[in-house]
Amino acid sequence: MSAAPSHDDDHEPNHEGPIRTPKQLVIAVVFAFVVPIAIIVLLASYVSSAQKPAAGSDGLKAEATAERIAPVGKVEVKDASDVSALKGGEDVYKAQCAACHAAGVAGAPKFADAAAWGPRITTGYEALLTSALKGKGAMGAQGGGDFSDVEIGRAVVFMANAGGAKFDEPKPPAPAASAAP
Numbered sequence: 001m002s003a004a005p006s007h008d009d010d011h012e013p014n015h016e017g018p019i020r021t022p023k024q025l026v027i028a029v030v031f032a033f034v035v036p037i038a039i040i041v042l043l044a045s046y047v048s049s050a051q052k053p054a055a056g057s058d059g060l061k062a063e064a065t066a067e068r069i070a071p072v073g074k075v076e077v078k079d080a081s082d083v084s085a086l087k088g089g090e091d092v093y094k095a096q097c098a099a100c101h102a103a104g105v106a107g108a109p110k111f112a113d114a115a116a117w118g119p120r121i122t123t124g125y126e127a128l129l130t131s132a133l134k135g136k137g138a139m140g141a142q143g144g145g146d147f148s149d150v151e152i153g154r155a156v157v158f159m160a161n162a163g164g165a166k167f168d169e170p171k172p173p174a175p176a177a178s179a180a181p
Helices: 022-047 062-068 089-101 114-122 125-134 149-162
Strands: none
Touching: 089 149, 114 125, 114 149, 125 149
8 A cells, every 4th residue: 555645745834925035124114104104294285285275264354354243233214204215005015014914824814805804994994004003913013014104004005905995095294394494
């Protein structure tokens, strides 16, 4: 019988790697430290550079600063005797009343709905005006707007007349007599 071949050489591990000489080891160590440091230096110089495309905000510009420190509100003084500045009923309706009366929100009578406006019209113009000026139900005073009593009256007439009333548009107050010189 023949002897079985010996496989002792097959069990020895292979210890060879990509670095075979001391020169290759030195180069690998240098690159392992130098390349990351070079990348960090380049990134730091890019981040600290003065020109950055589309970076930051306009928060420090003069216009932005002026807008931030501008007064919150401003006072506007209206001349009550200036009849030309008064808005018409349709304008006031579109600006303030239509928000609720166009869709019938919170029980508000819809614009031009004769059935809904009929009982209100029978109470008369003065009762409708008082409800509009002081508020009624879910509606605040003047419907939450900032109009003169004459402008609110015009809006009441506009809406009531669209619902079947025949009210006359209120006249603006007569200008106060100016003091004699």
